[in-house]
Amino acid sequence: MGNKYNGRTFILEIFAILIGLVFLVPFYYVISNSLKPFAEILTNTSALPKALQFQNYVSAFEKLDYLKVLGNSLIITIASNIVLVVFCSMAAYMLVRTKKKISNIIFMSFVAAMIIPFQSIMIPLIKTAGSLNLLNSIWGLVIMYLGFGSGMTIFLYHGFIKGIPVELEEAAIIDGCSRFGLFWRIVFPLLKPITVTIVILNSLWIWNDYLLPSLVLQNPDLRTIPLATFFFFGQYTKQWDLALAALMLGIIPLLIFFFAMQKHIIKGITSGSIK
Template identity: 60%
Template sequence: METVKKYSARLFTLEVLGIVLGLLFLIPFYFVVANSLKTFPELAANTAKLPKELYFGNYTKVWTIMKFPSAFLNSLIITVLSNVGLVVISSMAAYRMVRNSSKFNNLVFIAFVAAMVIPFQSIMIPLVKVASEVGLMDSKLGLVICYFGFGVSLNVFLYHGYIKSIPLEIEESATVDGSSPYGVFWRIVFPLLKPMSTTIVILNSLWIWNDYLLPSLVLNSPELRTIPLATFSFFGQYTKQWDLALAGLTLGVLPIVIFFLAMQKHIVEGITAGSVKG
């Protein structure tokens, strides 16, 4: 009886509003998936209607034209390597700044935070010039290194705040037991960063997997194309193959959507979980 009283008209209204907002956010997905299952004449006639019959020919064509397995593998390699490097570099840098507080480290942290507000468009031309001079152009490794530079600022900022919540006494106990500074970090501190590391990996994966501008500047060879670059090949100067482009977009978005749905609970853990239990 008490539970029934708690379910008020206000709560019901909020639930309905939440469902309506959720459906609004799903409308773009409906248009992409529904129109990817239509022939081009049917798509051009009416984009809002459901397909009369499911047409999977677009997907078979896209699989071949995009060379989807190759593009998928390129995107996967770049995303994984970028995440590994960003997590290692950012966590170690943030730990050093927090545990060895000094004017220099504070200035470095301020520089990282300030770099977050610099728009990419303002530095993309100097980036291409520097990348070409040091041999990073047209290389997956070069693109990964570029992602290190652009992603480390936000990651250091997030790790910096999280490491402050870790009790220093745990590290002091490990030091007394004879652990080296690297041992303290990798055996004690880094495992405690798992909730934040998972959150950072999810955010970086969404960004890197869907990024078009930076790969378009660094990668030139067709065999190095990521999924966004391969999808853009359906848009020419005079023709736009919307039926194929939407099928390619669906194939490209599906892996990252599955990854996000599987890992979304860890975002909540990264926000709410404490660094020490007990």
């Protein structure tokens, strides 16, 4: 029998709606002000636009060279996710299934690396990257994302793989499956729920990252969307009307990605809970 709808449930629903509205307030400011002329933004940022100013989006699209920076962001995000999923899933699998003390030491080293502030290693990183010719290179940036994202990705895969029965792998080995084939044919398909979660978390981080690309990608042709958006903030002027439109142009691909993956997100959560 289902739980009856009562006053306590009603209060919880109202509370949840209020919290949701609080989180939506920043989106309201960005969307509404991106459709206003500059003078109207300075006059009243909270009010709805008197007339929808879609020219802001047209101007931001042209000045950003949007298609080029969108392509750069897509290449970096997709390539980084692929290398993180491939290498970190294999690494986590070996760390779980190799019952040696060195495996625990390596795993704890990855976990400990998660708490190191980026600012503390920023200068040595750029010097090392320069000596290895990784600066002004999209693939050099992807390698750095592999390094910085490995800790959390291995940590998440490690915890999930521990719940996979070893008997499945033993049966596959008896049937003549190699260790490499065992992972990709038997284990990796079972990692789909956590892989979806990892891809979403890493995509949000990599897509919105500003600091690391600003240090690595000095060539204007390699700019990502966050780097290109900074174009509207000069030393003496700040083009808020175009900057907010540019922010929306950067958010839209993430929204499309989220809604496209929504079915897999829900399926991953439910299958993970059943597992």
